[in-house]
Amino acid sequence: MHIVADRDIPGVDTCFGEWGRLTRLPGREIDARAVRDADVLLTRSITRVDDALVADSRLRFVGTCTIGTDHVDQTALTSRGIGFASAPGCNAEAVVDQVLSSLLTIAEREGTELDERRVGVVGVGNVGGRLFQRLSALGIDCLCCDPPRAQAEGDDGYVDLDTLIALCDVICLHTPLIPEGRYATYHLFDDARIEALAPETWLLNAGRGECLDGDALLRRLSRRGDITAILDVWEREPDIDQALWQRVAIATPHVAGYSLDGKLRATHMIYTALADQWGMPKCHAFEELTPPPSLSxxxxxxxxxxxxxxxxxxxxxxxxxxxxxxxxxxxxxxxxxxxxxxxxxxxxxxxxxxxxxxxxxxxxxxxxxxxxxxxxxxxxxxxxxxxxxx
Structure with a gap:
């Protein structure tokens, strides 16, 4: 078996090395030529997996060590009989850790505390749900917006997005990227919604960059400068808008989920999925992969x-x-x-x-x-x- 893997996925050698030949490459160098004779492809979000990538390959399985899957054309994989797995929830704890670190930092800069604010969580999945639970346990008033869940579970406990914008002075965006349809999230925060933010609002995006209109946010920050932006995800990564970057209070390079624990959890989830799909024995427990922390x-x-x-x-x-x-x-x-x-x-x-x-x-x-x-x-x-x- 030939396995091609993004070189920045940790734990690959331990989990997959004994199953065959392993080739590790930078994510942006994984192209059709690189996977032509591969049986398994292990990626992160920076590799676009589409028909052009897999058409001339002998791939039988693709695993992305990420929560999101919008970089993978699953229809193309299914049409060619290529198995697929992702790692939902693998780094949710790490993202929530970063959100808390960010909010505590902004609160300190502005001479306030989080319990003096109302937080709106947009998207109550693996990340947003955990964030809501932690903030609520800290005594912070929170509102949630998640139309698909509200539809499935009933509206009790959820508010619509415009109500959330009107009632909250901290807004945390944790939605997947859905390009179109009833629950589309592309530019969910468009010019009108960004203009509707009250002065002194903190706007944080740790979901997907395209869910927020960066040009509209830049216009608000440049013209009025009365809201605080915290961005971990951006449109057009990695060539992000320099003018926007310079006006963001906390700007990080799509690393909210970058904990060693989360990355190893993702690797192990894909390892387990491949073993299950192909009927192979699982010889490595997650605990084997995680080293003791430097500060315990x-x-x-x-x-x-x-x-x-x-x-x-x-x-x-x-x-x-x-x-x-x-x-x-x-x-x-x-x-x-x-x-x-x-x-x-x-x-x-x-x-x-x-x-x-x-x-x-x-x-x-x-x-x-x-x-x-x-x-x-x-x-x-x-x-x-x-x-x-x-």
């Missing part, structure tokens, strides 16, 4: 507010400002496209909040429920609280 325990005593304690623990694991600064440095040195891609390549070391156990002294016991709600494992002298994934 943090001791915390009193003297901080709960929000200060939360920021400290969040930044100990993942400080979103590092990704923001790294993108700025890379783009200045290498240009937008190469700088953006460069930040997404290479070894990922970031871990998820759940890998850190916070040991609380007697004067810090009141922090336990807050930190557990945010995703950390908590240890005190009398209780141990390990967060469970929703």
């Amino acid at each position: 325990r943090l001791v915390l005593d009193g003297g901080l507010t709960p929000w200060e304690a939360l920021r400290l623990c969040v930044r100990a694991v993942h400080d979103v400002r590092r990704d923001h600064d790294r993108l700025a440095l890379a783009c200045r040195k290498r240009g937008m496209g190469a700088g953006f891609d460069g930040c997404r390549a290479g070894k990922v070391r970031r871990r998820e909040f759940s890998t850190l156990t916070v040991e609380l002294g007697a004067d810090a016991a009141d922090y336990a429920s807050w930190l557990a709600a945010a995703g950390f494992s908590i240890h005190t002298s009398t209780i141990i609280t390990d967060r469970k994934t929703p």
Whole structure:
């Protein structure tokens, strides 16, 4: 068996190496020539998998180690009898970690706290659902918008998008890209909806770049400058709009889900899917792939507010400002496209909040429920609280 894999997918050698010959390539170099004699293709979101890629190949299976699948033409695969699998939910925890880090950073910059704001979550899937649960557990007032789920489950608990825009001063966008149809999300936030945002609104997109009209957002930021934008995903990646990038409060290069845990989880999900489809034995458990974290325990005593304690623990694991600064440095040195891609390549070391156990002294016991709600494992002298994934 010949397996072609994106070189930035971790754990591939352990999971797939014993099944045959393994060729690892940069994602943007995986083309028709590269997969012509391959049986299996393992990709990330930067490789477009369509009929032009697979037509002259002998591929029998394609796996994308990502939540999203809009870069894969599944009809083309089905028509050629090529099996397919994705990794829904693999990095949802990591995305929520980054969203919390981003919101806490903006709150600190503006001298406020999150419980003084109402958060609207647009798209309540693997990511949005977890974000809603964590924010609600932290005592933050939240509204949800998800028309397909509202249709399937009933409207109770959901509001329409324009109502959410009118009632919320923090909006987090976590929808998949649906180009057309009743539930289309392409430019879901168009010029009219961006203009409808109240002054002082924070607008965060960690779903798909094309769900937000970047030109319209740039016009609002350039003309009025009265809202705060936090973008991890962009239109026209990697050649993103430099003028927009310069006006975004926190700008990161599509790495919200880039935790080592999430990436290894995706690899293992695709490994399991291929083994199941082809009837092969599964010899490797997910736990075998995950190394111990560099920071496994943090001791915390009193003297901080709960929000200060939360920021400290969040930044100990993942400080979103590092990704923001790294993108700025890379783009200045290498240009937008190469700088953006460069930040997404290479070894990922970031871990998820759940890998850190916070040991609380007697004067810090009141922090336990807050930190557990945010995703950390908590240890005190009398209780141990390990967060469970929703």
